[in-house]
Structure formats: C-alpha cells, structure tokens
Amino acid sequence: MPKFGKKYQEAIKLIDDAKLYEPEEAIELARKTATAKFDETVEVAIKLGVDPKHADQQVRGAVVLPYGTGKTLRVLVFAKGAKVKEAEEAGADFVGAEDMVEKIQGGWTDFDVAVATPDMMGTVGRLGKILGPKGLMPNPKVGTVTMDLVRAINEIKAGKIEYRTDKAGNIHAPIGKVSFDSEKLLKNFSTLVNTLIKVKPAAAKGQYMRSITLSTTMGPGIKVNPLRASAKKD
Amino acid sequence: MGVLRVDGLTKAFGIETLFSDVSFELRCGDKVGLIGANGTGKTTLVRCLLGFQSADSGQVSLPSGETIGYVEQDAGVGDHTFYQELASAYRDVLGWQDDMHRLEKAISTEKDEAAQAALLAEYAKIVDRFERGGGYEYENNIRRVAFGLGFTTEDFDRKLDSFSGGQKTRVCLARALLRQPDFLFLDEPTNHLDVGMVEWLEDFLKGYPGGVLIISHDRYFLDKVVGRILELENGKLVAFNGNYSQYVVQKEEQMAALTSAYEKQQTFIVKTQDFIDRYRAGVKSKQARGREKRLARLERIVLPPEVSRFDFFGFNPPAECAERVAELDKATAAYGDKVIFNQVSLLVRRGDGVALIGPNGAGKTTLLKLLTGDLEPAAGRVKIGSRVKVGYFSQEHEGLNNDNAILDELNQEFGLSEERSRHYLGAFLFQGDDVYKMIGDLSGGEKARLAMLKLMLTGANFLILDEPTNHLDIPAKEAVEEAIMSFPGTFLAVSHDRYFLDKVANCVVELDQGQLVEYGGNYSYYREKKAAVEKAAAAERAASQPTPAEKKAAQPRQRKQDTGKQLKKLETEIAELEAMITAMETKLADPATHADPAESKALADEYARLQSELEGKYEEWMEKQ
Numbered sequence: 001m002p003k004f005g006k007k008y009q010e011a012i013k014l015i016d017d018a019k020l021y022e023p024e025e026a027i028e029l030a031r032k033t034a035t036a037k038f039d040e041t042v043e044v045a046i047k048l049g050v051d052p053k054h055a056d057q058q059v060r061g062a063v064v065l066p067y068g069t070g071k072t073l074r075v076l077v078f079a080k081g082a083k084v085k086e087a088e089e090a091g092a093d094f095v096g097a098e099d100m101v102e103k104i105q106g107g108w109t110d111f112d113v114a115v116a117t118p119d120m121m122g123t124v125g126r127l128g129k130i131l132g133p134k135g136l137m138p139n140p141k142v143g144t145v146t147m148d149l150v151r152a153i154n155e156i157k158a159g160k161i162e163y164r165t166d167k168a169g170n171i172h173a174p175i176g177k178v179s180f181d182s183e184k185l186l187k188n189f190s191t192l193v194n195t196l197i198k199v200k201p202a203a204a205k206g207q208y209m210r211s212i213t214l215s216t217t218m219g220p221g222i223k224v225n226p227l228r229a230s231a232k233k234d
Numbered sequence: 235m236g237v238l239r240v241d242g243l244t245k246a247f248g249i250e251t252l253f254s255d256v257s258f259e260l261r262c263g264d265k266v267g268l269i270g271a272n273g274t275g276k277t278t279l280v281r282c283l284l285g286f287q288s289a290d291s292g293q294v295s296l297p298s299g300e301t302i303g304y305v306e307q308d309a310g311v312g313d314h315t316f317y318q319e320l321a322s323a324y325r326d327v328l329g330w331q332d333d334m335h336r337l338e339k340a341i342s343t344e345k346d347e348a349a350q351a352a353l354l355a356e357y358a359k360i361v362d363r364f365e366r367g368g369g370y371e372y373e374n375n376i377r378r379v380a381f382g383l384g385f386t387t388e389d390f391d392r393k394l395d396s397f398s399g400g401q402k403t404r405v406c407l408a409r410a411l412l413r414q415p416d417f418l419f420l421d422e423p424t425n426h427l428d429v430g431m432v433e434w435l436e437d438f439l440k441g442y443p444g445g446v447l448i449i450s451h452d453r454y455f456l457d458k459v460v461g462r463i464l465e466l467e468n469g470k471l472v473a474f475n476g477n478y479s480q481y482v483v484q485k486e487e488q489m490a491a492l493t494s495a496y497e498k499q500q501t502f503i504v505k506t507q508d509f510i511d512r513y514r515a516g517v518k519s520k521q522a523r524g525r526e527k528r529l530a531r532l533e534r535i536v537l538p539p540e541v542s543r544f545d546f547f548g549f550n551p552p553a554e555c556a557e558r559v560a561e562l563d564k565a566t567a568a569y570g571d572k573v574i575f576n577q578v579s580l581l582v583r584r585g586d587g588v589a590l591i592g593p594n595g596a597g598k599t600t601l602l603k604l605l606t607g608d609l610e611p612a613a614g615r616v617k618i619g620s621r622v623k624v625g626y627f628s629q630e631h632e633g634l635n636n637d638n639a640i641l642d643e644l645n646q647e648f649g650l651s652e653e654r655s656r657h658y659l660g661a662f663l664f665q666g667d668d669v670y671k672m673i674g675d676l677s678g679g680e681k682a683r684l685a686m687l688k689l690m691l692t693g694a695n696f697l698i699l700d701e702p703t704n705h706l707d708i709p710a711k712e713a714v715e716e717a718i719m720s721f722p723g724t725f726l727a728v729s730h731d732r733y734f735l736d737k738v739a740n741c742v743v744e745l746d747q748g749q750l751v752e753y754g755g756n757y758s759y760y761r762e763k764k765a766a767v768e769k770a771a772a773a774e775r776a777a778s779q780p781t782p783a784e785k786k787a788a789q790p791r792q793r794k795q796d797t798g799k800q801l802k803k804l805e806t807e808i809a810e811l812e813a814m815i816t817a818m819e820t821k822l823a824d825p826a827t828h829a830d831p832a833e834s835k836a837l838a839d840e841y842a843r844l845q846s847e848l849e850g851k852y853e854e855w856m857e858k859q
Contacts, residue, residue, distance in 0.1 A: 005856025053299030058362060118341045118350055121357075125338035128331075132370035141358040145341075 007035040012220045020225035026214045027185045033219040034178040039070070040217040042178060042185055046171045046196065047210040056203040059171065060164040062142040063195040067184040068159025070177035075156050076100065078116035078124050078138070083149060087115075090153040098123060104130055111136070115144045115152050135162075159188075163196070171196065178216055189214075193229050236297035237261050238283070238417055238445060243292035245275065245282060252278055256292065256471040258464060260445040262416060267456040267478065268449045270466035272679055272707040276449045277307065279466065280419050283447075300417065303410030305403070307421040307449075316397070317390040319405055320376045323412040327367040333360050368413070379408050400426040400594060407435075417445040424452040425704070428594040429730050451708050453478045454733040468538060496535045503529065552695035552723045556619030557584050559696050559724045560605055565614035567600045574600045575748040577614060582696075587718075588726040589739035589757065596745045598728045602626075602698050605726070618696075625694025629701050631685040636674035640664060640684060643673060648691050662687045663713055678705035686714055695723035703731045732757050797858055804855045811848045818844065 004012070011033035021029065027042070034040045050057040076094040077087040078101075087095045094100065094111060097120060104127055114131060116124045116138040124138060131137040138144040142162050146152050163171050175188040193212070200208050209226035243256040252275035260266060270276050281287040283294050284304055296302070321328070337357040344350040368375060380389070383404050397405060403426055410418060418439075424432050436458045439446055450456055456463070456478035463474045463481040474481040506529050513522040562580040566573065574597035582588055592598050603609035604616050606626050618624065635643060644655040659669050662683045676684065682705055689697060702718075703711045711734060718725060718738050729735055735742070735757040742753040742760040753760040818841050 003853050003857065005853075005858070008856055051299065052366075055299075055363065055366075058366075060362070118344070118354065120342065121338040122342035125335055128334070129370070129373075132365070137361075139358060139361055140354040141362065145354060145357075 008218070008220065011035060015220055015222055017223075020223050020228075023189055023224055023229050024182065024186060026222045026224045027182050027189065029222050030214050030216050030219060031178055031182065031185075033222075034216040036216075036218040038217075040178045040219065041070070041174045042176050042180075043172065043174050043215055043217070044189060044192065045213045045215075045221075046173075046193070047212075048165060048169050048171060048196070048204070049206045049208045049210050050165060050169050050201060050204045052165045052167060052169050054203060057201045058165060059196065059199055059201065060141060060162075061195070061199055062155075062160050062162045063192060064155045065159040065161060065175065065188040065191055067176060067180060067188050069161060069174045069188075070159075070180060071174075073112040073156055074110065075153055076111040076114045077149060077153070078114065078120040079149065080117075080120065083117050083147075087149045087153065090150040091157055092149070092153050101127060109134065109136065113144065113156050114138050115146070115149065115156070117147055117149065118145055121145065161192075163192070190229070236300040236416060238300075238302075239295045240283065241293050241295070243279070243282060243289045243294065245278060245287075245289050251469050253466060253469045253471065256466075258471060258473060260417060260447060262445050263443065264445045264462065265439065265442075265460045266445075266447050266462045266464060267460035268447055268464045268466065269451070269456070269478075269481075269708065271709060272677065274466045275469075276466055277421055279471075280304075280421060280447065280449065284419065296417075301413060301415040302417045302419060303413060303415030305406040305410045305418070305420040305423055307425070313393060313395065315390065316380075316385070316392050316394060316405060317376070319394055320380060320409055320412060321372075323409045324367070324369075324372045327364060327369045327372055330360050330364040330367065331369060334364060372412075375412055379412055383408050398426070398594075400428060400431060403427055404431070415444060417447070418442060419447045419449075421449045422451070423448065424450060424455050424730075427730065429591060429732065430593050432730065432732075451706065451711065452731060452733070453708065453711075454731070454736070457733075492535065492537065496537055499532075499535050503532070552693055553621060553623070555584060555621040555623075555695050555724075558582075558617075558619045559584055559586070559622050560619065560726075561615075561617040562601075562604065562611075563615040563617065565604060565611040565616055567597060567604060567609065568612040573612070573748070575745065575750070578745075578748070578750040580743060580750055580752075582724060582726060584724055586724050586726075586741055587739045589735040589742045590726060590728045590745060591730075591735070591742060591757075591760075592745035596747070598745055599700060601745060602700055602726075602728060605698055622696050623692070623694045625689045625692050625697045627685060627689050627697065627699040627702055629704065631681050633688060634673050634681060634685060636672070638673055639670050640673060640676075641669040643684070644688070644691070647688065658687060658691065661713070661717070663710055679707060679710055682706055683710055683713065686717065690717060690721065697721065697723065697725035697727075699725060699727040699729070701729055702727060703729060703734050801855065801858055804851060804858065808848065808851050808855065811844060811851060815841070815844050815848060 014029060014032060030042055034042075048059060050059060052058060074093045075091070076096075077083075077092040078097060079087050079095060080097040084095050092115070096103075101123055109130070114124075114136050121138075128137060140146070143152055143155070143160075161173050163173050165171055173192055175192060176185045180188075193209070197208070207226075209229065212224040212226050212229050213221040214224055215221045238260040240259070241257050244254040245252045246254075256279065268276050268279070278287060282289045284302060285294075334357065337353055337360065341350060341353045341357060344353055364370075385404070385408070394402065394405065403423060407420075407423065420439075423435060427435065432452070432455060436455060439448070439459050446459075448456070448460065458477070460477055461475070463476070463478060465472050465474065465481070465485075474484050476484070506525050510522045510526050510529070513519060516522075558581060560580075560582040562578055564577040564579055566576050566578075568574060578601075590598050590601065600609065604611055605618070606624060607616075607618075638646070640659065641652065641655055644650050644658065645652070650658070656669060659665075664680075664683070671680075673681070673684065682702065686702060697718075699718075702714055706714060711731070715734060715737050718727075725738075727735070727739065737756075739756050742755065742757060744751045744753070744760070753763055755763075818837065821837065
C-alpha cells in the first residue's frame, strides 16, 4: 500500500469517494485539496467509451483552452524564405530550416512544440527518429504542419493542448493552474469536454464519457459526474 | 478482452479427413495445451487458425484489431540475418515508414493547395498508423527483446543458419513477442531448449496477459503452464479442464465410464438377441418383433481404437556385472587448451538410473564421451567395471542403416525370426505394415524408437542415453519410459525432459560450471533441494542487511533535525533526481544507446534505481508535510 502524507490524508477527508461531483464543485474541491508549495496544475483524466485498437475509434487532436494552461511553451518553427520573418513576428522562439535540423541531430531539443510549413516536410522527415518518440514531430492532425504560421503559433502560445487516447482509451490533459480562479478553470474544463464530444468517433459504441476525474499535481482524485459535465456548454 | 472463436472447423487431404467439426474458444489470459499423437493435424489446425492454410469448412473469428503471434516448430531457416528476421515482424510498420518518406517529399514539392491538403490528410493517417504500430520504438524494441532473451550485439549480423536449435526457437519467440500479440501460438516451444530456458519460458507464459495456445509433448511443461487441454484424437477435438496430470485422470475416468457403458450395452444386446431368437415364432412373436426393432434403433457405443501400449517383453536379461559399473576419478576433460571440467568424480553403481543435467554447453556430452571411451581424459581416470557392456544412444542415431527396412534391420543384426522381431517392434509402436518402412523414410521420432529398441537388444548392461525422448510424441515417450523402467541394468541419461527424468531416474547429477553435484533422488527431489538451497542463500543475504528498524536506530539525529530544513533539502534532491531521470529518458529514447547491450542494461538498471529512489523521496516528502 502506498503511504500518503498528512496533508494528502487531510485532503482526502474532504472528498466523498462514492459521490459524483458537479464540475463546479469538483473544481472548488480540487483547489482546496492543493497543498503543495508550488502552483499545482489542475489535471483531468477522461475515460472514453472507445476501443483504441480500432483505427476508426482513435480520438486525437488539439484544442485551444480559452484561458490557457498557465505555462508558456517554447515554439520551434521549420520554415524558409518569407515564412521565417512571419514566424519570428508571430512570436516563435526558434526559427530555422537545415540549420535547425542539424542542431537537433546534434542532440538539441530545448523546445516544447515544433511547427513546420509543408514545404519543409521533406527535410523535417529526417528527424522522425529523434522527435517522434518525444512527441515533438510536426503533425497535420494537430495543426503543426501548416502554412498559417501566425495562427498556429498564436494558438500554441495562447494555451493549445494536444489530446490523444492512450492504450486503454483514456485522455489526460491539463486545464490550468490552481492559481486560476474557478470560473476560468470551469471554462477550460468545459471547452475540453465539449471538444471531445464533438470529435466522438462514429464507430464508438455505448456511453461515450465513461468517467471523468479531476485532480491537482499532488492532490487526490475527484470524480465528476460525466453526464453533468457533458451538459455544460462553453 | 477479445475472444478467439473457432466454429466447426474441418480439414481433409483427399479422402482422408484430418479433423472435423473442431470448435473451441480462446480468451485473453487462457493458457491452453493442444495435444495429440504425431500426424493428427495439430500443426495444420494451428495454421488454419492463423489463415496460413484454408479450412474446408467452419470459421475462425478474431475481434478486429486483435493480433496473433506464432512461434513455429522449425522456423528461422534462411540466409538472412538475425536482425533482419526480427525486423520482419515490423514489415507493415516499415512499409508505412516508406510511405511517410514518400509523402513528405511529395508534400514539400506540391504547389497546388488542394492537392497538398489531400496529401497532408493521407500523411496524418499514415503517421497515426505508424505511431500506433510502434514505429518510433521498433529499433529499441528489437534490441530490448533480443537482449532480454540472451542475445548479444554480435548476434544481430549472424546468419540464421549458424544458430543452434535452441537459439532458433528463441529467435522465433523474440519475433513473435515484438508486437505484443493478443494471442500467442507456440508449436513445440521446448524442443532444443535446455532446462533453465524451459523454466524461464514457463514463468514467462504463465505471466503472459494474452491467450496462449501451446502444442507440446512436454508433459511437465504442460503441467506447469496450461489450465486447459485440447486433445485432437481420431479427427475430433475434446476439451479437458485442468493441466496435463488432471487430463490424464479425467481421460482414464472417461475411458472407464465408456468401457463400462459399452459392456452393459453388450450384455443387453446379447440378452435381447437371445429373447428375439427364442420367441421369434412363438406366442411372444409380437414382443420379439418389437424388441428386434428396438435393437435395430439402438445407438451402439463404439470404443475408440485401442491405443498402442507398451507391451513388456522379456529382454534377454543382460549379464551380471561388477557392483561399480563406471567411475570417474578426478577426471579432467579438455579440447586443446580449453578445459571443459576439471577433476570431477562420479561413481555409478549397479542398478542405478542416473540423470545427468546441466545447461547447454556445460560438458554433458563430453562426459558421456569419456564414459564411452570416445575421449580420453586429460587428467585423472575413467574406469568401467568388469563385465560391463556399454550401449550408447546418440542423438544422431548413427547405428541405423537407412537403406534397410525396419524388419530387415532387426533380422540382419540380431538374427531374429520375423515373429520375434514383430513382437519387439510392436512394443515400440511399430505395427502392421510399419515394419516394412525404409529406415531412411522414418521421422525423427520413429528413428529414435528404433534406435532405442536396437540398443535394448544388444544385451548391454550399462546404457548411456543422450536425449532419448527428443522428437517423440507422448505415447512414444511413455513406451521408451516403460522400456527403460523395466530395464534391469544400469543407465545414465542426459535429458531436458523433466517428466521423463522424474519417472525413470533415481539419482540426479548436475554438471554446471565445471562442478558435479549429486542428488540422491529423482528430478522433483533435485528441484526441492535446489529451491531449499536458494531460499537459504536468500535468507542469509537478507540477514546480512540491516532491518528498517536498525537503519532507523542508526540515524537518530536525522529525525531531530528541523523539519523545514529537511523539506527544503528533500525538494532539492527531488528536483535533482527528476532532472537526472529526464536526462536519462532522453538517453534511453536514443536508439544509439541500445547499440551496446551492456550499456543498455546498465542504463535501464540505473533508470529503475533512480525511479525507485525518487518514489522513496516523494513518500518521505509527503510524510514530512
């Protein structure tokens, strides 16, 4: 049995394990149960009624949270010609083409998201073995292979998160920091939930939102009523 | 979790039906043994399940998205390398990788926006498949699985032909495991594996989360691994719950019940027929006609064909010999400068049944060669007792003449009459026209049986047996077991078949790392002793380490330190550990790291250690909060 600290044990007393909380209540509780000395992240884990073994039941994409995640991401852009300036003006942290590819091949990966223009894909493809395992490879499905660099960079900077089902059909995503006020967290939460509902695969059978659990980095899990969460509008 | 369903599967070759109406289910987590005599169609059935061969009727349904891994009996032959063989498990993924590179180039040169968008959509789909198929990890996976199964970097470029039988089985296993299939089919996986490897395989399969179907004649292995037995006999598949030993009990009970029902029915038939015959024309003729109709309608119980059983026959009793049959006195064996074992001593007494075991390459065959006189000891003495006649059973069966028919072989060599020869041959399951088969056309199992019979007829009173049960199916193994058990002389057997050793041996000698250790019991006794020794060693190790209470007592001051300071220190340590772990993860994700197996293993160990240390620190931090 894992051993929990005093603060965690105190926090867990606030939570009724058998109860499915309203999203608002759950967020309030999550903020109360955050006791660490740093600004904890509020995370959500959603079990979806999909079988990820089937190609037509994959849930993957990206969503811009209205109030961001509270974390600034470092963006690398692969571009050449006029697009370099466009990227720099849009706020990209690193911009380059062959030089960046060589730098990465040399072992540098100090960035959080990589964006590429389609004409760079021939070159960027060489980095698959390095960027792929780290989840940093540009992918059209999450909007990181695009000619519209300004929009892509702005969205990432504004708090765009990627979501993807794991092997068991769960989605894990951050929805902000404990320092956010409850309304902002609720808005981010409902945006994520509604996006997932919009992208529900046609082949998914039965109840789609099986369970939702909210927690902070060091806090206990709080079960949210999936039906009430789905009913919340953005 | 998915279920593999087989429904009414039938397969025939010409007019001969191999099996018919075969139905069963295999669930994730099931461990099932498929047994049956040689040639009953077990491998064909498995190949039909895999879709390698088409069945005449019936269907196999596998939930979409679920995969099957297959470990063939004699696979891994070809002129490609070990790495190429393993990479072939990712054929589809490698195909997607090529598609991705093609599309990346096409996307970067395409000027038309609509066409580019279409290419991007296709690219996204293929990348998704590639990622889900483990495309980014496949090289690391190949190395991880290969090193896990005891291969080294040097093996990657070796041609498959240069691998031994046991290694080839491991190659097939590695290839099958790379994709972590939902169902795993294994065809005779324990052939050619040494005992240590077989035990590893048992533990591995027991813990395998998917469904496992094993064709095997290794009864000990089946006993340990499977929870259900499917027996393919006379073209029908019958299921028995439990492992092999439970199957044997159930089978006997079934047979006893069937025989009893058969006897009752026969009594009834005789009685009824007697009544019919007696009253056919009398006043009870109506009753007799009624009974006649009933008898015609009666569903007759048919007993399955008699299974060939070993029929003990009187061997010419081997001549009496000295009490000390064979003796090694501080014998040393070496090939040139390479010493196989040094100063080992062994005494085989009259009537002993000695099992010689040890890992592959420990020098078991060398020891046998010393006893047979094929090899001279480099030092020490090998003494064979007076009046001892040694008979040697080799794995290659060199003593058989391929151009002879079985019957002629016995007649010529031992001058036996046809009747006598047939009597002996019947005991070793050669019946009817089998005896006219040419030896060159016999299967490995049949050759082994014939070689064993010939050995028994030589009148040798000390048998030296090298893997006598390899290639034999279960009835043949039982025949050989019974023959050896009823053999009044002395024998020394090298075998990896633990069931066989358990049954026939009364003494186990283990040869490992140049040392010979004797255990005065059968294989089970040896296992018990070995386990007890290991337990004692583990207890000793544990005793030499301080208990948590002692550790605590050793650090009384630490407790008294200011909690705030401790917390700060802990947080710094946690941050450091996390940074180290992140750096290590980056390193582990790099394929170049896994080029050297030693480095790869060291890194993985270090990573695990750091992880557990970090968890400990987290717990400590929580406690102090």
